[in-house]
Amino acid sequence: MGKVSDLYRQRIASGALRHDDAQAAVLPHMDRVLDQLQAAPPQKPRSAWRAFLGVGSPDPVPAVQGSYLWGGVGRGKSMLMDLMADAAGDIPTRRVHFHEFMQEIQAGLNEARKRGEQDTVRPVAEAVAAQVRLLCFDEMQITDIADAMIVGRLFQVLFDQGVTVVTTSNREPDDLYKHGLNRQLFLPFIALIRQRMEVVCLDSRTDYRQNRQGGQVWFAPADAAARAELDAVWAELTGDATPEPLVLTVQGRQVTLPAHVGRAARSSFWDLCGKPLGPADYLAVARAVDVLLIDGVPRLSASNYNEAKRFVTLIDALYEARVRLIASGADQPEQLYNEGEGSFEFERTASRLREMQDAAWGRRDPAGD
Structure with a gap:
């Protein structure tokens, strides 16, 4: 496992990236997540009673506090997320677009309903947790009421299972699902984000998506x-x-x-x-x-x-x-x-x-x- 900051400097030295003060300022926050994941104890075996009963997965270690990186379009958030996934090394990691992930979750919930599960969220979340310790989401945004109504419960189970989440977003947490239907039911998820994730603003004045100097398109x-x-x-x-x-x-x-x-x-x-x-x-x-x-x-x-x-x-x-x-x-x-x-x-x-x-x-x- 490496550091996000080391990879960032290597890309600058190779000419693949240009130094950006705002991007550099968030690198210690990303390094902190990987350092703490690396230092965390290994996954615990199942408790004796759970092993005897043959239920459940191994007792998880507490999730390391993740990171919620937000800022304007084109500031380099996705690039930094790519670097983090690359730097994670042997930490079981998945880097996925948030919209794609939620589509998978909704499909899993549908299958759980067909099986007659009473709690459809838990088995889906536990299946994710069995595969990864670090989830890297690109572009968290909530526009679908179906996602809004289950995302709090989903993330609570993921955190309880020891999964650390790092995400990018164009919005600060308080603006997620803004003006959405039944938004009051969504507000506990915002509180959960602030509790389990460090909120970091990427305040770059440079929009790299637009920075083609008026170039031909x-x-x-x-x-x-x-x-x-x-x-x-x-x-x-x-x-x-x-x-x-x-x-x-x-x-x-x-x-x-x-x-x-x-x-x-x-x-x-x-x-x-x-x-x-x-x-x-x-x-x-x-x-x-x-x-x-x-x-x-x-x-x-x-x-x-x-x-x-x-x-x-x-x-x-x-x-x-x-x-x-x-x-x-x-x-x-x-x-x-x-x-x-x-x-x-x-x-x-x-x-x-x-x-x-x-x-x-x-x-x-x-x-x-």
Whole structure:
């Protein structure tokens, strides 16, 4: 096991990262979590009575106090979370997007209900705790009432089972599920966060998602040169992190973004628009990322009308969620769809694509997400 601060300095020395005072200020808090996990006693065996009865998992050691790292979009929170997962070494760790994790939990709860479990949360939480001691969540946010109603109980069991949680968020804890339905039932979870996690603000003035110096974000035509430009942007956004597919479960089906690192993802036009996806799928994509790279938007016409309609729906979702879009296309947005059914309606999409190219577009108040 290493230290997050050591990895951070190594990445700066290699040129993969630039020093940021605000990022450096939170590194001791992240190092503290790993140091305490490493120093914690090993997992205890089951008590004699529990072993005799053949029930339960090993008695857990108390959870080390975790960390709740919050700040504005693009300040480097996901990058720091990646470093922490890398530095954890042999500590059983899982690094996962919070939205993806909660989808897994809801699926587990459904299975527990089918089995007739009276307490559906406990067996699901215990199954997670059996696999990890450190859970690294990216982008904690609560927008679904189903998640809001079970998250307090879920995390209480995780903590009781000795799991340490480190998470990033665009919101301070008191603003989670703000104005949500039955929010008073959610408030104990905020108290639990403050009790079991150290709240740390990443107060950087630099938005790394927007810091492309007004750089180009639409490349046309979609040729080899455009591909090279997108490769360079992707490298700039992700550093030397290894991309992995991001699989989102939406209403029982899977939506896959072929490559993602933190809150940045990359896909071809056909991966996103050549499949029978709908508004719910694109809303899930927009919630899961801050930056989306799309390769190869073709000319649109009656011959690919269904794909064009999906592209319009996708852009609407990205636009409303203020996701930064970087893409290559057969032509400039206004020339992509010049004639045939749907061309008139596409004018609004072209206008949005043009607006989304502005260097200042997409900046948002973290409390307004």
